[in-house]
Amino acid sequence: MRVTINDIAKKANVSPSTVSRVIANNPRISSTTSEKVLKIMKEMNYHPNMIARSLANRSTKIIGVIVPGAIEKAFQHPFFPEILRGIASEAHKNTYNILISSVTEVKDEKQVINELAKGGIAEGIILMTSRMKDPSIAELIKINFPFVVIGRSMVDSEINWVDNDNFSVAYELTKHFINQGHKKIALIGVSKQVVVTLDRLEGYKKALLDSNLEIDEGLIVEGKFFDDIGYGLMKKILDEGARPTGVIACDDVLAFGAIKLLTEYGLKIPDDIAVAGFNNLPLSDYSTPSLTSVEVNAFGLGAKAFQLLIKSINSNYEVFNKAIVPAQLVIRNSTLKQV
Amino acid sequence: MRVTINDIAKKANVSPSTVSRVIANNPRISSTTSEKVLKIMKEMNYHPNMIARSLANRSTKIIGVIVPGAIEKAFQHPFFPEILRGIASEAHKNTYNILISSVTEVKDEKQVINELAKGGIAEGIILMTSRMKDPSIAELIKINFPFVVIGRSMVDSEINWVDNDNFSVAYELTKHFINQGHKKIALIGVSKQVVVTLDRLEGYKKALLDSNLEIDEGLIVEGKFFDDIGYGLMKKILDEGARPTGVIACDDVLAFGAIKLLTEYGLKIPDDIAVAGFNNLPLSDYSTPSLTSVEVNAFGLGAKAFQLLIKSINSNYEVFNKAIVPAQLVIRNSTLKQV
DNA sequence: TCTTATTGTGCAACCGCTTGCCCTGCGTTT
DNA sequence: AAACGCAGGGCAAGCGGTTGCACAATAAGA
Numbered sequence: 001m002r003v004t005i006n007d008i009a010k011k012a013n014v015s016p017s018t019v020s021r022v023i024a025n026n027p028r029i030s031s032t033t034s035e036k037v038l039k040i041m042k043e044m045n046y047h048p049n050m051i052a053r054s055l056a057n058r059s060t061k062i063i064g065v066i067v068p069g070a071i072e073k074a075f076q077h078p079f080f081p082e083i084l085r086g087i088a089s090e091a092h093k094n095t096y097n098i099l100i101s102s103v104t105e106v107k108d109e110k111q112v113i114n115e116l117a118k119g120g121i122a123e124g125i126i127l128m129t130s131r132m133k134d135p136s137i138a139e140l141i142k143i144n145f146p147f148v149v150i151g152r153s154m155v156d157s158e159i160n161w162v163d164n165d166n167f168s169v170a171y172e173l174t175k176h177f178i179n180q181g182h183k184k185i186a187l188i189g190v191s192k193q194v195v196v197t198l199d200r201l202e203g204y205k206k207a208l209l210d211s212n213l214e215i216d217e218g219l220i221v222e223g224k225f226f227d228d229i230g231y232g233l234m235k236k237i238l239d240e241g242a243r244p245t246g247v248i249a250c251d252d253v254l255a256f257g258a259i260k261l262l263t264e265y266g267l268k269i270p271d272d273i274a275v276a277g278f279n280n281l282p283l284s285d286y287s288t289p290s291l292t293s294v295e296v297n298a299f300g301l302g303a304k305a306f307q308l309l310i311k312s313i314n315s316n317y318e319v320f321n322k323a324i325v326p327a328q329l330v331i332r333n334s335t336l337k338q339v
Numbered sequence: 340m341r342v343t344i345n346d347i348a349k350k351a352n353v354s355p356s357t358v359s360r361v362i363a364n365n366p367r368i369s370s371t372t373s374e375k376v377l378k379i380m381k382e383m384n385y386h387p388n389m390i391a392r393s394l395a396n397r398s399t400k401i402i403g404v405i406v407p408g409a410i411e412k413a414f415q416h417p418f419f420p421e422i423l424r425g426i427a428s429e430a431h432k433n434t435y436n437i438l439i440s441s442v443t444e445v446k447d448e449k450q451v452i453n454e455l456a457k458g459g460i461a462e463g464i465i466l467m468t469s470r471m472k473d474p475s476i477a478e479l480i481k482i483n484f485p486f487v488v489i490g491r492s493m494v495d496s497e498i499n500w501v502d503n504d505n506f507s508v509a510y511e512l513t514k515h516f517i518n519q520g521h522k523k524i525a526l527i528g529v530s531k532q533v534v535v536t537l538d539r540l541e542g543y544k545k546a547l548l549d550s551n552l553e554i555d556e557g558l559i560v561e562g563k564f565f566d567d568i569g570y571g572l573m574k575k576i577l578d579e580g581a582r583p584t585g586v587i588a589c590d591d592v593l594a595f596g597a598i599k600l601l602t603e604y605g606l607k608i609p610d611d612i613a614v615a616g617f618n619n620l621p622l623s624d625y626s627t628p629s630l631t632s633v634e635v636n637a638f639g640l641g642a643k644a645f646q647l648l649i650k651s652i653n654s655n656y657e658v659f660n661k662a663i664v665p666a667q668l669v670i671r672n673s674t675l676k677q678v
Numbered sequence: 679t680c681t682t683a684t685t686g687t688g689c690a691a692c693c694g695c696t697t698g699c700c701c702t703g704c705g706t707t708t
Numbered sequence: 709a710a711a712c713g714c715a716g717g718g719c720a721a722g723c724g725g726t727t728g729c730a731c732a733a734t735a736a737g738a
Contacts, residue, residue, distance in 0.1 A: 015688045050458035052724035071427040081420030088410040092443045104431045119389035256625040283622040286595040354718045391694035
């Protein structure tokens with residue numbers, strides 16, 4: 001049987017409460033007693049039961065991270081681990097642990113929330129979602145539980161969220177293409193379900209308009225975000241006769257797929273057609289040509305999310321915060337004509 | 340205040356124990372009572388407190404995953420998230436949640452273990468480690484706590500572990516080079532600290548010996564595993580005058596670094612020199628030329644680890660299991676001479 | 679020398695849920 | 709009609725801590 005506070009108390013000839021106070025470093029305990037108890041704790045290799053403590057304290061020092069859908073799908077893309085990394089880094093600095101939960105066949109959205117939030121396991125929740133309206137959000141609002149959403153979510157209520165400034169950086173990226181002399185620029189991988197891509201679309205459009213270029217709907221292609229169907233999307237554009245000189249993909253993986261096709265079609269990058277992506281995958285730097293991309297700083301996104309969450313946990317009055325984490329354009333060879 | 344089992348009991352005119360039994364679906368409760376109670380639970384939006392339940396049950400349905408060093412370092416490489424994905428996938432199927440902890444400045448190895456294991460938070464622990472001798476292992480053995488190590492670890496005691504068959508696949512990969520006519524094959528990124536690389540080294544040597552090729556120590560270059568210093572390692576080899584016709588890197592990132600340098604030196608891949616890596620990064624398929632690599636199935640590794648862990652948790656007698664997850668050679672253009 | 683603080687501990691209730699055991703009431707058996 | 713079995717629930721003691729309050733002993737003040 002595991003050694004408890006009572007065992008220590010007996011051995012030390014003090015009451016359990018004294019032991020508890022020793023552990024808590026309560027100043028009311030004399031150093032004599034304290035040392036005696038500490039010594040015995042070491043001897044017996046004791047460590048307080050965190051569950052019991054949590055129950056008594058109503059504080060677990062755990063935050064929940066809920067991943068959309070099954071985790072095996074979500075983590076397919078490096079973006080999510082990277083966010084998690086940011087969350088974990090910040091959480092661990094604050095001695096919080098993080099509990100990962102995801103929606104599966106055996107546990108649906110509601111159950112996950114129930115367990116973590118109402119079940120008292122987590123003190124707060126970070127929701128990784130990219131959906132326009134996540135039912136979990138409504139639930140969390142209803143029970144008034146601290147949470148922050150990663151990815152601007154289109155809900156009516158005031159909530160905490162963090163996101164990149166997708167609009168601005170898409171604007172900037174599009175401007176970059178325009179400055180390179182491009183007039184027909186395709187945008188692939190937009191999805192109505194995924195807020196970030198919509199923001200990017202807006203930035204793209206604004207940039208074109210500001211430069212008096214027309215918006216050609218034939219150059220804007222929808223596509224699922226996470227599948228590497230850049231190949232197919234690109235094929236569609238070309239086969240329909242459109243001849244863009246530049247392509248912006250909503251994700252680097254999409255961009256690589258597109259490049260694969262373009263190469264097959266005998267087009268040289270960037271001379272015949274320039275290509276850029278988003279999310280700045282680690283290897284975008286290594287590809288040939290290296291890929292212009294947008295560093296979204298997923299790590300920073302995660303870290304910021306935790307910071308907002310902890311603020312929310314510790315404040316009673318309801319203040320809601322948003323944080324825009326800047327994204328940075330990384331220009332590489334795939335959009336730079338050779339001199 | 341959160342609604343408890345007592346509130347429900349009062350409202351339903353039954354005892355708390357009855358409510359508890361309703362929740363547990365205990366057959367002793369009549370369906371009449373059961374329905375009445377369930378109805379009230381819904382009405383009051385009740386969900387049992389998992390912490391209290393865990394305390395009473397001595398079961399948390401949580402497993403801990405301990406990441407070596409600070410999580411922000413470890414997760415730099417896609418290998419770890421991929422393992423985590425495997426763990427989480429399997430865990431969630433079994434309605435286990437996973438708690439991520441990592442060793443930081445504020446919480447050292449021992450504290451992390453204490454909290455998770457002795458603190459009763461986790462029922463078992465998965466240790467991601469690649470070090471030869473991890474002090475955490477000794478600690479876990481000492482307190483007789485269920486755990487499994489990912490990555491064959493060189494400890495004397497019997498423990499649970501999972502790993503890839505690095506030896507065999509390295510053998511196979513080296514043979515592949517040899518079959519392509521290579522006689523001078525470099526191996527870069529070997530590190531004494533990292534067991535997997537040592538296993539790979541063994542497989543590499545064996546393959547050479549079996550083909551009566553000599554082992555040239557000048558072609559075996561040590562290097563930190565996770566840094567993208569493939570560039571530098573490769574440079575070292577060439578600058579020292581060695582002229583391999585093939586290069587095996589212990590990681591794809593290293594391979595990309597090497598390729599970068601080789602390209603700068605005007606060498607064509609694979610015609611002048613063939614290159615292969617390990618870990619089969621998602622983008623190894625997209626690079627030009629596409630990179631021959633080894634799919635280590637990190638996902639499977641994680642999943643298997645969980646399976647062993649759950650077995651260990653549920654069995655009282657001490658049986659220790661090892662699992663070798665097969666790794667698969669993925670041959671691509673970087674090692675195939677053009678026909 | 680007799681209060682009055684001050685310091686150091688112990689008591690016991692509580693956090694919210696589980697579970698072994700006991701009790702009641704009713705239908706069966708003989 | 710007495711004895712018995714069984715279904716359905718309640719009691720209360722945990723699980724392993726925390727903490728407000730009471731209290732004893734010692735130090736300080738009058």
